[in-house]
Amino acid sequence: MTGAGMAPRDFLTDRLMLGLVVLVALVLGMPSLKPLFATLFPRLDRPLYEAESFVSLTLDHMALVGASSLAAIMLGGGAGIAVTRPWGREFRGLLETVATMGQTFPPVAVLALAVPVMGFGPEPALIALTLYALLPVVENTVAGLDGVPAPVLDSARGLGMGPAEVLFRVELPLAAPVILAGIRTAVIINVGTAAIASTVGAKTLGLPIIVGLNGSNQAYVIQGALIVAALAVVIDAGFDRLAGWLTRWSQR
């Protein structure tokens, strides 16, 4: 689909490629838009956020989202697998209760509550984002593994597969699209919460927005908002593409 023979029209209707181009152009080209912002907001002394480069803010933002999502996938996926095994079944109710209850907690409140416990800085943001991302991952891992038809499991065991083999070669591949949907929810929420994490001292793309809001500098707000919105749309489109591949692969 993204082969070399792609026609220009396909390229324009491809949400992922288009978004990626817009994102890279915004991140790299924001400084050259300074005259534009100066014209739009003539009353501002500093029409461009220059305290940090947008490249480094974007990378920091992605690192925070990536690290917390990765931790959540390992922990949440592990917990989801554990409670669907015979020896862990007893903990399933508990895990489901925590996952449903926890998801009614607004992410911004979880983020704020991490500060009294851990202080300011990137650490509380990392912990809060990880905890919050755990919940959809756990929920969908359990749902995905549950959805594997019993006859399929029986025939896999009949073929002489051990429990680990059944898990890795049958259950996880079949559950992968549902698990991926949970990861997608978690990552998209995290992109937004990471932006708000600038209020607790993490350096992310939310920083120009927060600085701009506090100092009535609308140009800063727009610059941060445009990039973070583009980043979220690109990541979502990436998951869309990944989900398509995975569905085709797991149905093979």
Place this chain on the structure above:
Amino acid sequence: MHNRVALLMVLAAAVAAMALPFLGFAPNRLLSGRPVPLWAAVQGLGGAAALLPGLVLLATPFLRPTRAGIGLTVAAGGLFTAGLVWLAGAQAAALAQGASAAARTSFASGFWVMAAAGLLTAIDAARRLGLGAIGRMAVGGAVAALVALQLASGHLDALSILKEYANRREIFADAVLRHATLVVAALVPTLLIGIPLGVAAHRVQAVGRAVFPVLNVVQTVPSIALFGLLMAPLAALGAMLPGTGISGVGPLPAVIALTLYSLLPIVRNTAVGLDGVPAPVREAARGMGLTPRQIFLRVDLPLALPVFLSGLRITVVQAVGLAAVAALIGAGGLGAIMFQGLFANALDLVLLGAVPVILLAVAADALLSIGIAAATHSIGVLPGKSAP
């Protein structure tokens, strides 16, 4: 060993009791406090009595899984959590004597771990008793009522979060009202636009194909970015139309953004709910001589109601959280208290803003869950969802 969940919770609580601070005591609200361990907080007969459910809790992993045994586990877990709150209140009052008025006693990590362990043990045991979601909510509600009782009696007044509350009673009441108003103000246009759009998406496929991708992208955009991007156009509009009160900051952009986010669950669940009404039921109604209007009101609406209500639940819970973020663009509400605390490094203020936001979301979720259960009950078991 009969209850491994209780065992895990008891172990977590025991480790927290020994290794983590129960409370923090600080000379004023800006300094970090010295830790107060649980054993130092247990004073006198009352303190010992408050910890009694904790002793019972230690035995719960080994109780036989009879109704009495599990019932005792529910009671022990719930009362343990309520007892911890009582203990914190009593110790805060004791510490306040002989200290300056600026001194602060706040919950510390050990309290949170133990309180969560007690509550989760109770809720898990309630599930083992065969209680449904509503029954488990009632267990949580009973613990909340015990805490509310202590709150109302003034027993907790010496805790820092309530000192912050006492300092800004009126601001707090205004913030809660403002927060709820923002959510409701967004809900009205959401329902007025969302329900007709959902009905249209159900009847004409092309509508759904046009609307859902747009709403999905909106849902993807982080809230803080959407708030920020709405500011400049609204400010420009306000400058062009002076006297209309349109402005880039304040409640207007907040309500617009909240409405944009709220549309997706409402439109989607209205359409999905209507899609789920079985065709034979509609035909039977037509055969009985009902007019299209009557079919819509008497067949489609009640049958689609549970799915619609779960969309409403997602919308309201989400809006409560987003309204907190809207404080950043000057919309007020509980988020304003929360962010004021974060920017001023006043952590008790953060709690005073964040905890009610969570409580509002949980309360809205519980109320709408009860509504969904009632709506599902009133139409009987849905076809295809019958119990095995």
